[in-house]
Amino acid sequence: MVEIYNLKKAFNSHIVLDDVSLKVDRGENLVVFGRSGTGKSVLLKCMVRLMEPDSGKIIIDDKDVLSLDIKELNNLRKQIGFLFQSAALYDSMSVRQNLEFPLIRHFDFSPEEREQKIISVLEKVSLLEAIDKMPSELSGGMRKRIGLARSIITEPKLMLYDEPTTGLDPITSKEISYLILELQKSLNMTSVVVTHDLLCAEIIADRAIVLNDGKVQYEGSIPELTSSNDPFLKNFFSHEFIKEN
Amino acid sequence: MNNKTPTSAYLNSIENRLNEFFIMIAGLWTFSVQFFRYVFVPPYEVYEIRKHMNELGIKTLPIVSVTGFIIGLVLAMQTQPVLARFGAEAYLPGSVGISIVRELGPVITALIFAGRVSSGIGAELGSMRVTEQIDAMEVSAVDPFKFLVVTRIFACTFILPILTVYVIFIALAGAYIAVVLVQNMTIEYYTNAVLYSVEFGDAIPGVAKTFVFGYIVGLVGSYKGYTATNGTEGVGRASTTAVVVSSLMILIFDMILVKITLWLWPTF
Ligand SMILES: Nc1ncnc2c1ncn2[C@@H]1O[C@H](COP(=O)(O)OP(=O)(O)OP(=O)(O)O)[C@@H](O)[C@H]1O
Numbered sequence: 001m002v003e004i005y006n007l008k009k010a011f012n013s014h015i016v017l018d019d020v021s022l023k024v025d026r027g028e029n030l031v032v033f034g035r036s037g038t039g040k041s042v043l044l045k046c047m048v049r050l051m052e053p054d055s056g057k058i059i060i061d062d063k064d065v066l067s068l069d070i071k072e073l074n075n076l077r078k079q080i081g082f083l084f085q086s087a088a089l090y091d092s093m094s095v096r097q098n099l100e101f102p103l104i105r106h107f108d109f110s111p112e113e114r115e116q117k118i119i120s121v122l123e124k125v126s127l128l129e130a131i132d133k134m135p136s137e138l139s140g141g142m143r144k145r146i147g148l149a150r151s152i153i154t155e156p157k158l159m160l161y162d163e164p165t166t167g168l169d170p171i172t173s174k175e176i177s178y179l180i181l182e183l184q185k186s187l188n189m190t191s192v193v194v195t196h197d198l199l200c201a202e203i204i205a206d207r208a209i210v211l212n213d214g215k216v217q218y219e220g221s222i223p224e225l226t227s228s229n230d231p232f233l234k235n236f237f238s239h240e241f242i243k244e245n
Numbered sequence: 246m247n248n249k250t251p252t253s254a255y256l257n258s259i260e261n262r263l264n265e266f267f268i269m270i271a272g273l274w275t276f277s278v279q280f281f282r283y284v285f286v287p288p289y290e291v292y293e294i295r296k297h298m299n300e301l302g303i304k305t306l307p308i309v310s311v312t313g314f315i316i317g318l319v320l321a322m323q324t325q326p327v328l329a330r331f332g333a334e335a336y337l338p339g340s341v342g343i344s345i346v347r348e349l350g351p352v353i354t355a356l357i358f359a360g361r362v363s364s365g366i367g368a369e370l371g372s373m374r375v376t377e378q379i380d381a382m383e384v385s386a387v388d389p390f391k392f393l394v395v396t397r398i399f400a401c402t403f404i405l406p407i408l409t410v411y412v413i414f415i416a417l418a419g420a421y422i423a424v425v426l427v428q429n430m431t432i433e434y435y436t437n438a439v440l441y442s443v444e445f446g447d448a449i450p451g452v453a454k455t456f457v458f459g460y461i462v463g464l465v466g467s468y469k470g471y472t473a474t475n476g477t478e479g480v481g482r483a484s485t486t487a488v489v490v491s492s493l494m495i496l497i498f499d500m501i502l503v504k505i506t507l508w509l510w511p512t513f
């Protein structure tokens with residue numbers, strides 16, 4: 001589903017991604033770890049060309065992303081959901097309008113069908129009561145969940161999550177993790193999940209990578225990574241996370 | 246290179262400013278070209294355009310009403326004694342009317358509109374930019390330029406002329422009040438005198454140039470907001486520089502357009 005080869009991205013002289021290569025199979029959940037500022041968000045943004053990488057190759061759904069023209073790119077983007085680290089809800093629109101936004105533009109649903117979809121997706125993130133609120137009336141965690149609802153409402157084939165559970169309480173965070181898992185099962189959705197939340201990663205990950213110094217430095221299942229004797233990993237997993245229960 | 250001498254630092258800062266200036270000119274030009282490329286392509290986002298026009302109208306109506314009224318009033322108060330000196334008070338409605346219709350109405354409205362609206366657009370789009378809302382729109386395969394920028398420029402372009410016509414009437418009313426305070430003049434006489442001396446050749450170019458002014462306000466505000474960087478500080482900068490730049494551009498284009506109209510339709 002996703003193949004990335006030798007991706008490089010620098011801001012002026014500051015090299016963020018040096019040489020990143022990775023592969024995600026169809027229906028697989030890949031978790032991306034890495035310390036703050038290692039370029040995880042940049043990596044996700046390059047994948048949908050919100051940022052233009054300096055060099056490298058990105059293949060999504062058999063299409064060479066970096067050589068698509070804007071029309072082909074938009075067709076591909078309709079198949080991709082993106083949850084921003086900051087949720088990025090449209091301030092000037094209510095929650096309902098936020099969720100409707102992609103539906104109105106890319107699908108021919110009747111108003112009733114749209115309403116149905118909005119309600120069902122809000123139920124999934126357990127925020128049905130917020131349907132007529134404005135984003136400014138929501139808490140950070142609620143915004144995140146609405147952001148998640150907005151990105152999955154079109155049932156994309158590929159979801160890119162930028163820290164889906166950061167800022168949520170442990171219970172909601174677990175619910176969201178199971179939701180991601182359920183989406184994978186029911187829609188055969190492929191996901192790339194950037195997270196600092198080990199609990200979430202343990203629930204959803206089929207495989208994980210650790211980004212460091214602009215490269216994919218480690219790769220494996222969560223137990224493999226957490227039980228590794230490598231000094232960096234040992235240090236990383238003992239300090240980055242406060243494990244619950 | 247950063248030499249430490251004061252002169253070279255000074256030259257450096259001039260060079261940076263010049264650079265910024267030319268980058269902005271190029272940016273405004275690209276935005277303009279993009280606007281005309283997109284504005285005729287469906288979907289037309291009529292709903293958005295109507296929403297913006299409503300908002301802009303409501304936002305600026307009170308202030309342009311007050312200003313228009315006072316400008317008309319003061320203009321007549323100032324002109325009256327001058328004309329009286331030549332015993333030409335009868336020309337008061339005509340001369341005030343022409344000033345208002347040809348120049349003051351359009352330019353004052355445009356400048357107020359610039360102050361109110363281009364800063365608003367700059368702040369609004371700027372905060373959407375720095376909170377990744379524009380990026381979110383882009384990944385959802387909706388062209389944010391079309392949805393956010395084109396609709397705003399379009400709304401500005403068509404709302405300002407409407408406001409201007411309204412302000413012209415308000416200002417003429419203000420002028421009438423000033424006239425009545427010092428001399429006897431019936432409203433019929435005043436209206437007739439204004440209509441007699443103000444011709445279509447005065448009104449058309451006067452109102453027509455406000456399409457350009459409205460376009461400038463929308464263009465500059467959107468450009469500044471859309472290209473904002475550096476978090477909230479950048480948003481603040483976008484909104485203030487939008488006012489400065491659009492006001493200046495309005496005055497410069499006013500000069501050019503007045504020259505062109507005088508050349509096309511010489512007045513006597
Ligand atoms: N638009 C930009 N301009 C310049 N530098 C940028 C830009 N975006 C990101 N960077 C730089 O790229 C680096 C990686 O940023 P990124 O947001 O990808 O980090 P991250 O891994 O997502 O961190 P976090 O876990 O804190 O979200 C940072 O050092 C940042 O300074």
Ligand SMILES: [Mg+2]
Binds near residue numbers: 042
């Ligand atoms: Mg990040």
